[in-house]
Amino acid sequence: MFKLWISIKKDVRILLRDKVGISLMFVMPIILVVVVTSIQNSTFQLVNKNKLPIVICNTDTGKASTQFIESVGKIGLFTVTQIPKEKAKTITDEMHGKDALLGIVIPSNFSSEVDKKAKSASDKAMVAFSGQADSIKTIAKSTKTNEIDPLTLYYNPVLQESLRFSIQGAIGSCLQLVQTRETLRTLYYASNEKELPKSLEDEMLNSNTTINMLPVSKDGTRTTPNASQHNVPSWTIFAMFFVIMSLGGSVVREKVSGSFIRLKTLPTNYLVGLLSKQITYLAVTLLQAAVIFSMGMLLFPYLGLPALNLPSDLFALFLVTLVCGWCAVSYSICVGVFSETQEQSNGFGAVSIVILACVGGLMVPSFAMQGLAKTMANFSPMHWVLQAYYTLFLEGGKLKDVLNNIGSLFIITVVIQFITYLGLKRKNLI
Amino acid sequence: MAADQPFAIAIEHMGFRYPDNAAVSFADLNLKVEKGIRFGLFGPNGAGKTTLMNLMTGVLSVNEGSIKLLGKETGKQNKEVNTLFGFVPQDFSFYQELSPAENLEFFGAWAGLTQTEITNRTDELLHILGLEDVRNKPVEKFSGGMKRRVNLAIGVIHNPQVLFLDEPTVGVDVQTRQAIINYLLKLNESGTTLIYTSHQLNEAEDLCEQIAMIDEGKIITQGHIDDVLKAHNHDSLENLFINLTGKAYRN
Known part of the structure; x- marks a missing residue:
């Protein structure tokens, strides 16, 4: 020793x-x-607290694109900066200038196509409600090619793939919301010949089920990892x-x-x-x-x-x-x-x-x-x-x-x- | 048992070869060193002096024959034998980051001394070798001569009966060399057998009683220094050395 x-x-x-x-x-x-x-x-913090800067160039003049931009802003994941539609072709330069990691160009026919698709879906729904099966097939055939031009999402390569997919999912949800709202409004108007009440619209579009996120722990504590x-x-x-x-x-x-x-x-x-x-x-x-x-x-x-x-x-x-x-x-x-x-x-x-x-x-x-x-x-x-x-x-x-x-x-x-x-x-x- | 043995070292029919076969080897080597004498081992570079030292101290193990130190067979980590001898290698074999006192404490403990024995021997050796004033300073800042003295002090901390010295005065000034030689003579007077190698043949003449010269793994002459010089008709070890080993460069 x-x-x-x-x-x-x-x-x-x-x-x-x-x-x-x-x-x-x-x-x-x-x-x-x-x-x-x-x-x-x-x-x-970028993922959990800070917002991702996003540049949006809206070349459309309709309501749907405005609603889409509002939806993107409301997600809470992005800080939205709009740029004039003349800058659509130089959006990547704008992204660099504004230190934005993401950029979206909304096509000029975005709102009109959303309207068309809403009208088509509404028509099918009305026919379906009336039980005319043959008519449904006819409408389906006539609206098969009624697709909206793609919305282009630019991203900085530094974004990890998993984060990019999350962003794609979030933007997709916004698009879905805009499309669903427009379809509901059209459908309601077709059946009632008046505007869909705001309160009813909100009730139909908003999910009442919240997601409660909890870290899994063995001791039952709920401390969020940092x-x-x-x-x-x-x-x-x-x-x-x-x-x-x-x-x-x-x-x-x-x-x-x-x-x-x-x-x-x-x-x-x-x-x-x-x-x-x-x-x-x-x-x-x-x-x-x-x-x-x-x-x-x-x-x-x-x-x-x-x-x-x-x-x-x-x-x-x-x-x-x-x-x-x-x-x-x-x-x-x-x-x-x-x-x-x-x-x-x-x-x-x-x-x-x-x-x-x-x-x-x-x-x-x-x-x-x-x-x-x-x-x-x-x-x-x-x-x-x-x-x-x-x-x-x-x-x-x-x-x-x-x-x-x-x-x-x-x-x-x-x-x-x-x-x-x-x-x-x-x-x-x- | 060790006290009754007439020989400090007895090498009998010893054979040794490095595993790579490139370095010097010994075959059927016989050598006896009487107890209590001052023995010098000389030879040109590459003759096998350091290898023989390492074999005698158990750093290397023989392939054939035997080496006995005070009647006990040497070998790797033979604890009983390792307490009997001290070794002062040619290189500075201590921790340069430590002070002389700290080095002596460590090597003293590994040599089997108690704390009290270490304390007493440290004080004594640092006094004798003139290192008292620097006992707590890191050795790395010392001159070559001071480091040689620390090297020597560590080798004798446990009062060994046999002391192996591999060029203990290389690279030191005259004063330090004299001090080391005088200390070694005192050690020998008190009964310690000295087995010494050096290229300083003048110094060897002052220090050694008996010598052996080796070359290419063989002993080419051995005996009492005066007898060897007389037998070969030479008046100095240096002349004898040149005569026996030649003038060609050695590697």
């Missing part, structure tokens, strides 16, 4: 004097978490694995320096040295997590970012973080043992961490992965930590909900330790 304690003291001293290593392990991840969360927060809840845990994992830049290099440095020759002549097994490094750097990873989580809770609100809320099961959070840290440290030592030079360790370490992060779902959600990528995710320790963190941070899960993740992570870590042991034996280091 004395040898281990002295070894830990030595490792801590060396670590504290390695200013570059400390900045790589603490400052860089903090900057990364702040920057990524800020960017993701903007996206969250960018901090998503990003801080995931990039904390990344930061913990980045310990490889200091630890991997430290193992290689010791291995190739003269001090290792001396260590081999002393009556102490090098495994004591490796155990000391594991304990020291495990403490570092736990400290990293504590610093980043604290920053998310206390500092983020001052930076205009949503505060991080810790999960209710703090013991589970500690356990997941502990096993994650142990895995990160084990992986770093493994890379250090197999690397011949510090350059190899740093280069391979950094690239492999980014790959593990990609595969593990830190950059692309693993639920969006398909086939081989989804299978490979299971081999990335980051995947299991991320799932556990999401269960705790986003779903209000407890220890029993993350035991499976902890178990998988533990198995991966033991395998890495075993590979390290084989490497040490093969290289005659123990």
Whole structure:
């Protein structure tokens, strides 16, 4: 125990004097978490709070196009800017000028075609109500080609596909509303020879069923996830694995320096040295997590970012973080043992961490992965930590909900330790 | 048991070859170093001095034969043997980020000393080797001579019975060299066997009692320094060295 304690003291001293290593392990991840969360927060707000700027060029002069523009404005998703109809051909320039992500050109025959379609549908309905089946077929044949010219929607390529489809759906709903309103009005007029009362129109068009959106949680709480809840845990994992830049290099440095020759002549097994490094750097990873989580809770609100809320099961959070840290440290030592030079360790370490992060779902959600990528995710320790963190941070899960993740992570870590042991034996280091 | 052994090192029919076969190897090497003497091991570059040191200290393992240190077989991580000797490698074999006191604390613990023993030996060694004033300063800021003294201090922290020194004075000024040599002589007076390699043959004449010269993995001469010089009709080790190993460059 004395040898281990002295070894830990030595490792801590060396670590504290390695200013570059400390900045790589603490400052860089903090900057990364702040920057990524800020960017993701903007996206969250874009989707959830901010409105998308949209430019509409109305080349039509009828009522239906005006109603359509009003409907688009009422959705609450867009900030509508109208431009003169002469600018229809240069709408993309207008989009750039007004920093709009979307643009719509309403064709000049939009209202007249909506009217025609409404009239046609109304006629069919009237015939149907009177029970003249043959007449319905005749009308259907005569109105088959009665289609409205397409409405052109321009979009900035930066918009993600999923958001684009949401926008398309929203615009489609507006079009449907305009068409249905006009059909109702025509139908009512045809049967009653007077205008459809506004109150009745509203009652018929407005859905009385509201959609109650609730995040799914295991503990029954209804906290809406925010960018901090998503990003801080995931990039904390990344930061913990980045310990490889200091630890991997430290193992290689010791291995190739003269001090290792001396260590081999002393009556102490090098495994004591490796155990000391594991304990020291495990403490570092736990400290990293504590610093980043604290920053998310206390500092983020001052930076205009949503505060991080810790999960209710703090013991589970500690356990997941502990096993994650142990895995990160084990992986770093493994890379250090197999690397011949510090350059190899740093280069391979950094690239492999980014790959593990990609595969593990830190950059692309693993639920969006398909086939081989989804299978490979299971081999990335980051995947299991991320799932556990999401269960705790986003779903209000407890220890029993993350035991499976902890178990998988533990198995991966033991395998890495075993590979390290084989490497040490093969290289005659123990 | 170790105290009864007449030989500090006994190498018998030792064979060694690096796995890649490119480096020097030994075949059927025999060498005995009496306990309590100052023994010098010399040879040109690439002759196998450092390899032999590494074999004697258990850093490398022999393929054939045996190497015994105070009667105990050396080998990889032989704890019992490793407490008996100290090693001062040619490279600065310590943590440059740490101070002399911190290095001595770490290596002392790994050598099996208690905290009290480490504290006492640290004070004693830093005093003897003139490092008291810089005991808490990082070694990386030291001169080459000071680093050599730290290297030596670590090698003797646990009072070894046999001390291996691989070019312990390379790159130091005259004062430091004298200080190191004087300290080594004192150590030997107190019973420590010194096994030393160097290219400084004048220094070796002052320090060593017995020598062996090796070249291409073979011992080409060995014995008491005066006897060896007499047998080969030379008045200095340098002349003998040139005579036995030639003037051609060695890599």
